[in-house]
């Protein structure tokens with residue numbers, strides 16, 4: 244299997260955590276995609292994923308699977324013993340509900356703020372984004388506020404249970420964790436009063452599959468290289 248991604252980026256980090264959880268690291272070859280040079284917006288990559296985003300999983304027979312949730316489902320079920328996406332109907336539903344909320348309130352909103360409210364990944368990629376949106380700072384700011392509201396929402400959830408979808412660490416936790424990595428890079432901090440979210444983050448950071456993969460180095464080298 245091949246994974247097209249870039250180390251240190253938030254959605255790729257989701258899949259790297261899944262690979263570690265499932266002991267699949269050694270089964271995968273990573274192919275680095277140069278987001279700063281907008282390699283993912285060129286025809287060769289768009290043929291793999293028309294959304295022009297990473298990660299993308301390519302199976303040995305050439306089958307392509309994009310979208311981190313879909314890739315997670317595939318990897319989690321490969322051994323017939325899913326541990327991150329639920330086994331019972333209720334577990335599956337709860338995880339997918341929280342997973343989607345995590346994407347809508349945290350990862351997607353951070354992504355919009357990062358690309359339109361900050362210099363993002365720089366000029367080469369910015370050309371593929373909508374310039375008229377970049378001019379609308381208040382639109383980006385609204386997404387920053389959405390992220391803060393999302394953090395407070397999940398703080399409330401985590402005041403009632405150890406992990407986002409219940410008693411067990413799941414795909415939804417991984418998505419929020421990756422979203423917080425991206426929030427750091429975008430300069431959006433967890434509000435001081437969100438103590439349950441902070442404690443959950445500290446706990447998740449210590450999981451063997453997450454430790455040393457937490458992406459604290461998120462694109463830092465790339466951004467420095469381009470003076471962003």
Ligand SMILES: N[C@@H](CCC(=O)N[C@@H](CS)C(=O)NCC(=O)O)C(=O)O
Nearest residue numbers: 252253254255296297298310311312
């Ligand atoms: N919904 C996608 C989101 C993937 C995504 O946005 N990936 C980022 C990297 S963390 C990306 O490729 N960004 C490039 C861009 O927005 O141009 C997923 O779940 O995989």
